[in-house]
Amino acid sequence: xxxxxxxxxxxxxxxxxxxxxxxxxxxxxxxxxxxxxxxxxxxxxxxxxxxxxxxxxxxxxxxxxxxxxxxxxxxxxxxxxxxxxxxxxxxxxxxxxxxxxxxxxxxxxxxxxxxxxxxxxxxxxxxxxxxxxxxxxxxxxxx
Numbered sequence: 001x002x003x004x005x006x007x008x009x010x011x012x013x014x015x016x017x018x019x020x021x022x023x024x025x026x027x028x029x030x031x032x033x034x035x036x037x038x039x040x041x042x043x044x045x046x047x048x049x050x051x052x053x054x055x056x057x058x059x060x061x062x063x064x065x066x067x068x069x070x071x072x073x074x075x076x077x078x079x080x081x082x083x084x085x086x087x088x089x090x091x092x093x094x095x096x097x098x099x100x101x102x103x104x105x106x107x108x109x110x111x112x113x114x115x116x117x118x119x120x121x122x123x124x125x126x127x128x129x130x131x132x133x134x135x136x137x138x139x140x141x142x143x
Contacts, residue, residue, distance in 0.1 A: 006093060008100035011052040018049035021089060026080040040080040041088040043096060047073050050100070061103035075099075 002021075006014040026040035047058065062069065068076050077099075079092040115123075 002089070002093070006097060006100075008097050008104065010104065012057070012100045012104060013051040014045060014096070014100075015049065015051065018045055019093075020044045021092070023085050037083070037085075039083050039085045039088060040078060041085060041092050043077045043079075043089070043092040044070075045075045045077075045096065047075055056106075057103050060107075061100070064103055065099055 002016055002019055005016055006019065008014075021041055021043045023038040024040050024042055025035070025038050047053070047061065053061070061075075062072070065075055070076050075096075077092045077095050079088040079095065081091050082088055
């Protein structure tokens with residue numbers, strides 16, 4: 001099923017020997033078929049085996065896949081989209097490729113901005129109106 005290394009453009013490569021997968025029974029409704037057929041695929045990859053992974057890319061990958069990490073070094077991707085084991089394996093490989101490509105993209109740096117003078121004035125005016133409204137609700141001894 002897995003023929004060659006998984007390549008995530010532009011720089012990452014996962015060798016075939018680093019990919020481990022197994023078929024398990026899928027959960028949820030599905031009648032008799034769900035109890036007989038192991039069509040769900042669980043794909044495991046050790047992050048240390050991914051070639052071309054820099055320190056920054058590895059940190060982004062761990063952040064993106066935090067719910068899919070086992071320990072701190074193994075990535076687990078599951079797929080049970082179809083009833084066919086081969087298509088689920090292809091889907092899991094596609095999910096891994098998308099995850100690796102997303103980890104390679106550097107986030108755009110945040111440029112600090114300041115609120116405009118008008119927005120500051122509007123915010124302060126709204127706070128003043130709200131305070132006046134609440135002050136009008138107070139009970140006073142004088143009246």
